[in-house]
Amino acid sequence: MFLTETEIVAMDCTDVVRQLWDYLDGELTDESMDAIRGHLAQCRQCYPQFDFERTFLEAVAATRREHPAPNMVRRKVLAKLRKAGLEV
Amino acid sequence: MDGTLTAGESHRIDSRRFEVEALPWLDDVYRFALSMTRDESDADDVVQETFLRAYRSWHTFEPGSECRKWLFTICRNVFLRLRERERRRVDYGGDDAQLEALASGQEIVGSIGEHTDILSHVDLAPALERAIGELPEVFRSAVVLVDVEGMAYNEAASVLGVPVGTIRSRLFRGRRLLQESLVMFARDAGLATRAACEV
Numbered sequence: 001m002f003l004t005e006t007e008i009v010a011m012d013c014t015d016v017v018r019q020l021w022d023y024l025d026g027e028l029t030d031e032s033m034d035a036i037r038g039h040l041a042q043c044r045q046c047y048p049q050f051d052f053e054r055t056f057l058e059a060v061a062a063t064r065r066e067h068p069a070p071n072m073v074r075r076k077v078l079a080k081l082r083k084a085g086l087e088v
Numbered sequence: 089m090d091g092t093l094t095a096g097e098s099h100r101i102d103s104r105r106f107e108v109e110a111l112p113w114l115d116d117v118y119r120f121a122l123s124m125t126r127d128e129s130d131a132d133d134v135v136q137e138t139f140l141r142a143y144r145s146w147h148t149f150e151p152g153s154e155c156r157k158w159l160f161t162i163c164r165n166v167f168l169r170l171r172e173r174e175r176r177r178v179d180y181g182g183d184d185a186q187l188e189a190l191a192s193g194q195e196i197v198g199s200i201g202e203h204t205d206i207l208s209h210v211d212l213a214p215a216l217e218r219a220i221g222e223l224p225e226v227f228r229s230a231v232v233l234v235d236v237e238g239m240a241y242n243e244a245a246s247v248l249g250v251p252v253g254t255i256r257s258r259l260f261r262g263r264r265l266l267q268e269s270l271v272m273f274a275r276d277a278g279l280a281t282r283a284a285c286e287v
């Protein structure tokens with residue numbers, strides 16, 4: 001699918017905003033991804049909303065600190081598995 | 089030698105495969121368990137039970153498929169069983185069906201673009217971690233799997249045993265709740281005016 005510049009801008013802002021999360025998550029078809037990318041590049045109304053959602057999702061992803069299982073848990077798991085027959 | 093393995097040999101190969109493919113995910117499984125239980129001692133129990141079940145059903149694991157997703161699915165089921173037991177003892181609070189209805193009715197349109205500055209102002213990690221912990225469990229598990237663990241919607245759907253559309257609505261509602269918490273946090277911290285908080 002090929003959209004002209006006028007068609008990209010003419011895309012309904014409401015539709016773009018409604019699909020922002022799907023877009024950021026990469027969960028749309030290639031055509032929709034392209035259409036929204038094109039719209040965002042040119043629409044001053046939608047861009048701040050997009051920027052906010054992107055920053056927000058980056059902040060949520062950043063909470064995934066390496067949180068190793070305590071050694072005690074690791075030892076208990078291994079002990080259970082050995083008892084069940086695992087050879088480690 | 090006719091190429092067939094003795095029982096002992098195939099057992100050793102299975103052990104080795106489990107050690108190499110499943111055990112390295114122990115930290116991830118623990119993190120996922122903790123996000124659901126929010127209690128270290130419960131997470132400890134859930135993780136032990138998860139690996140024990142995984143080992144016992146290792147023959148059902150399809151080589152080459154995603155082991156983390158497989159382990160998370162088992163972990164989720166172990167957690168649900170634990171919660172079911174808890175529920176019988178005390179009324180756990182939180183009506184999943186009611187929350188689900190809330191999620192599906194949620195419209196995503198809303199403008200909070202003006203809050204971009206809040207996100208760049210401070211280190212939000214502690215506030216966000218707390219807010220994630222306080223989300224109702226149905227929303228929390230979707231947010232954790234997709235936003236924190238980086239799973240695609242269909243992978244998260246498979247772990248939670250729900251349709252992709254359900255993941256999408258739970259995720260979107262969970263994210264909105266998190267954003268509301270952050271705006272409140274920013275207001276309490278004096279980072280945003282009351283007017284700007286009325287989203």
Ligand SMILES: [Zn+2]
Pocket residue numbers: 012013016039043044045046047
């Ligand atoms: Zn627009």
